[in-house]
Amino acid sequence: MNRVERLAVARRRATREHAVVHRVAALLLDYPGEELVGMLPTVRAALTEVRPELAAPLLRAVDHLATTPVGELESEYVATFDLKRRCSLFLTYFAYGDTRKRGVALVEFKQAYRRAGFEVAADELPDHLAVVLEFCATTDDDGRAAGIALLLAHRAGLELLRLALVDAGSPWADVLVAVSATLPPLAGEDREAVARLAAEGPPDEDVGLEPFAASPEMPLTGARR
Structure with missing residues (x-):
């Protein structure tokens, strides 16, 4: 699926209901401190607007x-997202691993946000799944479509994350199940890409990685704080 095709599909998926799912998912994938726990009653109320098949996995989370x-929760979150490579919340990590190409991909996320007038905190990477989902949920229709197109462009990594969380029995697996349900069923090249990524893992690049690996601005896996 090329960029034009992804955007066309994304526009059809940029519904109010999907925006609610994406917003809730963004919150649930954030670091689970007291503030997040205090928002859970509001999250439950928001999910009354959503069909049961989409709301049910989010309610389990x-x-x-x-x-x-x-x-x-904090310990469980760190053990899941900070310490397991296949559970990275940074979407470009799955496609580019520890390579220079990851930096180029991050620029593409920033450009999409800038075009929609979406602001990302200076200490956050733009490919963190919670940030992308927030972008899908809080912008106008064109911005929502642009956000969903980013998810589609990194569908293989998203699905590998879902499978890894399911295999680990993680409570956050249900969040990925709900997000995946807002996207088209996997088929063709997307299905093959997931299988290939599951077999091979993210690419590695051994030469010239020091500036990236040492930089706090480009964590290799990790979780949002």
């Missing part, structure tokens, strides 16, 4: 966050 001590 909400239930886990609401019934687990915050300290335990």
Whole structure:
């Protein structure tokens, strides 16, 4: 699927209901501190607008966050997203791994945000899944479509993350299940790309990585704080 095709598909998917799903998913994928836990009643209320098949997995994640001590949630979150390569929340990591091409891909995210007037905090990378989902949910129709197009462009990494979380029995797997359900069913090249990425993993580049690996602005996996 080329860029024009992705955008056409994304426009059809940029519905109000999907925006709610994406907004809730963005919140649930954020670091689980007291502030997030305090917002869970509002999240539940928002999901009354969403069809049960989309709301149900998100509500399961909400239930886990609401019934687990915050300290335990924090440890679980770090163990999942900081320490497991296949559970990275940074979408370009799956496509480009530890290579120079990742920097170019990050610029593409920034350009998409800039065109829509979407601001990203200076200490956040633009390819963090929670940031991308927030972009999908909080801009106008064109911005939502641009955000969904980014998800489609990195569909293989998104689906590998979903599969890795499911395999690990992670409560955050349900969030990815809901996000994937807002996108077209996997088929053709997308399905092949997921299988290939699952078999091979992200690419590596051994030469000249020091500036990237050492930079706090480009974590290799990691989680949003």
